Amino acid sequence: MTLRAKLVLAAMTASSGGLLLLLLFILLEVPDLVNLMGYTALGLIVATCLLVSWSLAIYFTRNLANSLTALEVGLLNFKDNDFSVNIPVTGDKQLQALADLFNESAAILRKERQYIYQRELLLDKVIQSSPNIMLLFDDEQRIIYANDAARHAFNHGNRIEGCLLPDLLTSQPEELVNALNNPKGGLFTSAGQEGAEDETWHLSRGRFMLNGQYHHLLLLKQMTRELNRQEVAVWKKVIRIISHELNNSVAPIASMVKSGRKITASIDDPKLALIFDTIEDRTQHLSQFIFNYARFAKLPLPKKAAVDWQKLTEQLRQHYQFSIEGELPQSQGYFDLIQMEQVLLNLLKNAHESGSDVSDISLSVQATQLDEQQSGVLIVIADAGSGMSSEVLAQALLPFYSTKQTGTGLGLPLCREILEAHDGHISLHNRQPKGLEVRLWLPD
Structure with a gap:
């Protein structure tokens, strides 16, 4: 039974009780009333009183019923996470105050829900755009969320x-599988593909x-580039210190050689001239040596601009001969020329020093798409020389590593430094049956 029905029943019960008491009192005072009016008249009076009391109860409870019904519907909407409903403000002051309170609560909940929704969208956008691998799974290791x-x-x-x-994990590298099966987090290294350096990852767990x-939450962060950056920063600092100290010694030696030549200009001694020539030659060699290392240590940030591929290849051909594989891109490149x-x-x-025939040295440029979000160009320089052993491939991009007797070990590391400054990367791959292929990837 509804609250309104109970109120109407209570009103009619109270009216009936009062009417019966009134009739009883009248009958005690006027015993002949029944004979005078008759049972029909008395019944009509009682029925009329009950009808009037019922009508008045219905009339005065109409706003209460409507308000309670509206409040019930509104609360059901709240239960279904729908906060868009407002109830009408009607009835007496208490009902109006209750309706106002409900509407204010609905407005606050709508605002909070909109704020939470926007925050969730922002958080999801950040997580989806993150380069870090994120996995959320339950105790049964079933994936619930992945970016x-x-x-x-x-x-x-x-x-x-x-x-x-x-x-x-069935198709993943063994190092990754072992790391994920280990209950502890931390750093681990995964072997790269042929010609690519090993990849260092950091694994963190949460429950x-x-x-x-x-x-359970798993976070995998690629640390290879960050570790390389820190390593190169250390090398650059060491190079700057060594270059500074060597320059402080080389400059006075060169000055003293010039002074010595002037002082001994009148002395015709072949041995003395040989001494001066040797000192001057070695100081120049050392100066050039310092310059090469300083160039690596002071590499400026790239100044990117549009570059025509046809003009670039023509400029390169003025120094070294090569053939172009495929068609050059019609669109311009965008990098520091x-x-x-x-x-x-x-x-x-x-490539020319690899022992390859000039006719087997080639260069190709093609547009490529790494994934849905990364597009760019792939530059491949290939030769048919002796290639590299697996040991050399693993260390060729490290500073100061060289297989040449007079090499500085900075050529390929400098190339990598320039590529990474452009947000690209470089990799070395042996060709079959012989030769080496260098792949450069640059983003658009």
Whole structure:
């Protein structure tokens, strides 16, 4: 029975009781009333009184019923997470105050929900755009949530929600599988593809309760470039210190050689001239040596501009001969021309010194798409020389490592430094049956 029905019944019960008491009192005072009026008249009076009391009860409770019904509907909408409903403000002051309070609560909840929704959108955008791999799974190792980086790492960009983590690891490197199966986090190294350097990752884990069930969070962060950056920064600092000290010694020696030649100009002694020539030659060699290292240590930030591929290849051909594989892109490249020309000249020089025939040295440029978000150009320089052993491939991009007797070990590291400053990368690959292929990737 509804509240309104109970109020109407209570009103009619009270009216009936009062009417019966009134009739009883009248009958005690006027015993002949029934004979005078008759039972029919008395029945009509009682029925009329009951009808009037019922009508008045219905009339005075009409706003209460409407307000309670509206409040009930509004609360049901709240239960369904729908805060868009407002109830009408009607009835007496108490009902109006209750309706106002409900509407104010609905407005606050709408505002809070909109704020939470926008914050969730922002958080999801940040997570999806993050290069770090994020996986959320339950105690049964079933994936509940994965960001875009995780989908590309484990399933070629396809959805992995609902999959089991062990099933996703079947095609992954052994080092990654061992790290994920280890209950502890930390750094681990995964072997790169042929010609690519090993990749260093940092694994962190988290465990928390959500909806009465434990969930596990995995975060994988690529640390290779950051570690390389720190390593190169240390090398650059060492080079700057050594270059400064050597320059402080070389400059006075060169000055003293000139002074010595002037002082001994009248002495015709071949041995003395040989001594001066040797000192001067070695100081010049040392100065050039210092200059090469200082160039690596003081590499400026790239000044990117539009570059025509046809003009660039023509400029390169003025120094080294090569053939162009395929068609050059119609669209222009966007990079620091001076720095990239230095990279390409260095790689073409290495190709010519590899023992390859000039006719087997080639260069190709093609547009490529790494994934849905990264597009750019792939530059490939190939030769048919002796190639590199696996040991040399693993260390060729490290500073000061060289297989040449007179090499400084800075050519390929300088190329890598320039490519990474352009947000690109470089990799070395042996060709079959012989030769080396250098791949350069630059973003648009």
